[in-house]
Amino acid sequence: MSLWQLAARNLWRSRRRYLAYVASAATAVMIYFLHSALIYHPDVQGGVPDSAAALVARGLKAANVVIAVFSFGSLLVANAAFVHARVKEFGLLSLMGLSRAQLFRLIVLEGLLIGAVAVAGGLAAGLLFLRLFFLAISALLPLQEPIPVHAGPRAWGHTILVFGSIFALVSLASLLWVVTRNPAQLLRARRQPKAYPTFSRWQAALGLILCLAGYAWAAVPNPMVVIFGVVPVTLMVAVGTYPLMRAGLVAALAWLHRRERFFYRPGPFLTVSHLAYKIQENYRVLGTVAVTLAVILTAMGTVLSIYMVDIQVAVDNTPMAIQLALPSEIEAAAAAARVEAVLREHGLSGLTYRELTTRTGQLGKNAVTLAPYSLYAAVERPRGETLPPVQPGEAILVYPYIAPGGTRPEKPEPAELTVGEERIPLQVWHDKGGRL
Template sequence: MSLWQIAARNVWRNRGRYLAYLGSAAFAVMIYFIYTALARHPDLQGGYAGASAVIQGIRAASVVIAGITFVFLMTSNSAFVRSRKKEFGLWSLMGVTRGQLMAVVLWESLFIGAAALAIGLGFGVLFLRLFFMAISVLLRLPETLSIYAGPPVWVQTLAVFGAFFVFVSLYSLTDIVRSTVIDLIRAERKPKAAPTFRWWKSLLGLVLVAGGYAWASAPWPTAIILGVVPVTIMVSVGTVFLMQEGSIALLGWLRRREGFYYRTAPFLTVSHLRFKLQENAQVLANTAVAIAVILTAVSTIYTLLVVFAHEAQMR
């Protein structure tokens, strides 16, 4: 049996573990494909008033979605590899060379990436017409935007996410290369450091979120247009910081309440959550930011419509 066949069997055997990762990656590919198709639509290349501003907002949202997806893929893939270190160590004891082990892990990652691209692009084509109909209603266009999914849209989506999956696959091998057989086998037994609350990080997150929403609430059209990219970045980074440090602070506060903490159920639950949230806080924050960016991008289109309509009426 060849190495790629072994990798395919491993992916199928661990399909339950990979399902959430695959679904999230496919969803990100679908959203990026749809937004890229809208940004590159021929009818919006100067065909309507204010179209250039709408395209800028959509492109900014696409960049943020791609960045969040990249961080999510890095975090999730590292967690999967870390959870299977003992399995890799046993393979090494059975005679599997380090090169063969790396090839199997690389094939697994590429299989998941190819499946995510295929599923995401398939659903992107499926929902493309519905998305264009909704955008046409929001922009109050005289007629519905025609379906557009030209070669540049496919090439850009495949290039961006293909590069992501290849880089993440190669990055996942670095931890295996640096670990010895004993380290791989004992990976699950290593004690985890207790999470510590960092006040400066939580304060920075609060300032970024508050500043971002204050900027977005400015009543001036120029501030809204210029703030699309900075506000998105500020709120995204601030949300990640607040999610990480806020969860640690909350669980630390519960732990200090002796009357509540030193009981069977809270003792086990809070102690377990302290370490699980430390591992998964970044993934949860990335998911929250991705959903917020998607909703905000659609709202931005409608906001720009109202702003330009008001300016045209005043003039």
């Protein structure tokens, strides 16, 4: 029997143990492939650099990096648990004459076979859901025409390269643990006594505080606060999940242990006692899977949130559909007529026009455009709050952005306005409700 056949038979005998592992890895491969298909789509690569699709593609690149890193961590932890469960098998193979080099090759072959199955399954699932993914992206953006389905060789090659490298590194990591021990140590590894897990109040409190703080931060209604908190919130929840899950599992099993009428029966007695000692491996695997899924969903949600915030910021900061600024020597009526003709050719009509002749000045170190209060009060802004009429010697300075903490000023500030050669001292109210 060749090593390939031995590796395949070993995996087939342990298929129930590896099924969830392969399924979770295939899910990560599928999501990575879907993201890569959009990133390397010819319409996105050759489109406008600042278009919505291009911005989403940039976000998906960052999401892919996060997915790859956390997938490596989750697969490393899960594979270590599986290898530790099979150390006795490796020890018996060594006693039966398998050399250290052959054991090395066997473990590597098993890792490559698992990786090949996971990558193939993930790519097949990604190809199956590719059209649905593009339709969903087209609907979310929204685009006038849906993105055509396309999966170029770069998407396939990039996915295979990244996850092939991940599975190779995971196999090498598990290999180091096995080959550094002799057959006697491998045979005794599973028989070494384990300490009974105890409930830790400080671990439970730390995990609960980190998770609650992370979720509270993510629930803040201000979208800018949420976007800036993507990385800290993810780290807080990821770090807090492990101690909280361990403490929760220990508390649940201890509660079952205290229920004497339930516990002291053949089935529950063996199951609960076995789970109590397996908890050291189970909570790491379960916690890693939970964190990986949370990171993947967070990465996808962040891309959508950034796009939605960009749309809101664009509407807030540019409330006018069209603005035409002309120097005084150009006739405004003729230029406006040409713009109207172009708009009518494209089926646009019913626009409201406002015409204003303005002057420019210097307020401190900033160049400003001067406009009457009547125009300021007449223009509707999405979230701006119109300040009451000013007194003589006062002015309102309108900022081209919306302040996160509110737009109404508390009091005016002294400033000097320069118009031509004239200097005018003013009391200036600051309006941070977005441009006119």
